[in-house]
Amino acid sequence: MVNIRSLDPSASPLDYYGSELRRLREEAGLGQQQLGDIVYCTASLIGQIETTKKVPTREFSERLDAALMTGGLFTRLVGLVLKSQLPTWFQAYAEMEARATYISTYQAQLVYGLLQTEGYARAVLGARTEDDLDTKVAARVERQRILDRETPPLIWVVLSEAVLRQEVGGRRVMRNQLAYLLALQEREWVKIQILPYAAGAHTGLMGEFTLLRFEDDPDIVYTEDFVQGHMTANPAAIREGSLRYDHVQASALSVEDSAALIARVMEECYGDQPEPDGRELA
Template identity: 65%
Template sequence: MANIQKLDPSASPLDYFGSELRRVREAHGLKQGQLGSMMYCSGSLIGQIETTKKVPTREFAEALDQALGTDGLFSRLVSLVLRSQLPGWFRPYADMEAKAAYISTYQAQVVYGLLQTEEYARAVLATGMPDDLEALLAARMERQRILERDRPPLAWAVLDEAVLYRPIGGHEVMRAQLQRLLDYAEHRWMRIQVLPFEAGEHASLDGSFNQLRFDDDPDIIYTEDRISGHMTANPETIREASLRYAHLQATALSVEKSVARISRVMEERYGARP
């Protein structure tokens, strides 16, 4: 007789997803291989997700709902699963980011997480040598869904010009990433500015930071160090950060000139016309 692994649905969102998958599959009288054939994947993958050895992606969850006729059950559950894959110290910020009405960010090293392509994000996340890179990547891609809402947060990103030149993931990845920035530049709720090298010293030489604004709650400032993140709603810190950001916006290239600068770097550095 096959050794069926017992599942504890209360252990975590991932365990609950796996146990629900097994319950619904068995209720339909399907073996793992049969369900896999319906979803154009292997029965082994079904088994690995049922037993929490792999983390489901949103695409997998949506395919499950379609194959099993579960009216969005797994698409709803996967949001909880993917959130649980974020580092524990980062989850409070991700929760606040998802509620924000306005996001402003200055990034000195890399493209802001919400604006990253999948391959760029994979290369960035890999530098931390995570135990499960694909799960962390799926969680980051899920986080970006706030920009796909009918009413997404207003967002303003100031990127140091060094971000455009740093070849994360290689030339192909950078070409696609810079094109993503140009695509976002056409959205009415997103503004991107480049802080050019010629600006010299500026108001945030000590690093990147994000500011979140809410309709009914105090503003929040978020910063990161090597191993953790830090949020504060201290009014003096908010005032100082707001002043710094205003100086950064004033020093950066205009939105139109930033588009031209990104396009130029894309062509000259990575050999592709936008």
């Protein structure tokens, strides 16, 4: 007899998702293999998701809703599931980020998470360990869904020139990432400026930071160290963060000149040239 793991639906969003999948599958009179055939996956994957050993994707959830005629239940649930896979210390910030009406950030090392391509995110998140990498990448991509809302937040990003030149994931990944930044510039509510090396000493040398503004709540400044993130609404911290950001922004290239620099670096550093193994870039 197969040992079916009992789930506590209240334990986590993932447990609730798994228990609902099992319940609705059984109500439909379908075995795991039968449902797998309908949604184009293996019976093993159905079983792993039902027992929380695997995290579902948004695409899988959409196929489930169509197969089981759930009215979009799993598509709604998967957002909660993927948010719950973010690091515990980061979840509070992600919630505030999703509520913000205006996001301004300075990034010295990496492209801001909301603007990362999937390939770039995979390289960043897999730099230390590849454990649960697919889940981590899916959670980051899910976080980016706020960009496609009917009323997205205004996002103003200042990136150090070093972000453009630090090769993350290989030249193909970097070329795609820089091309994506250029495409984002076409959205009126996304502004990207580059702080060039020529700016010299500037107020961002003390580290990266993000400012969140809301319609009805106090502003928040967010910083990270190598262990966790820190949020505060302390007025003195907000004032200092705003002042530093204004100075960084003033030292950066204009939006138009920044786009030109991104395009130039994309061609000069990541253009059509052989990869180390001899493959040509597309």
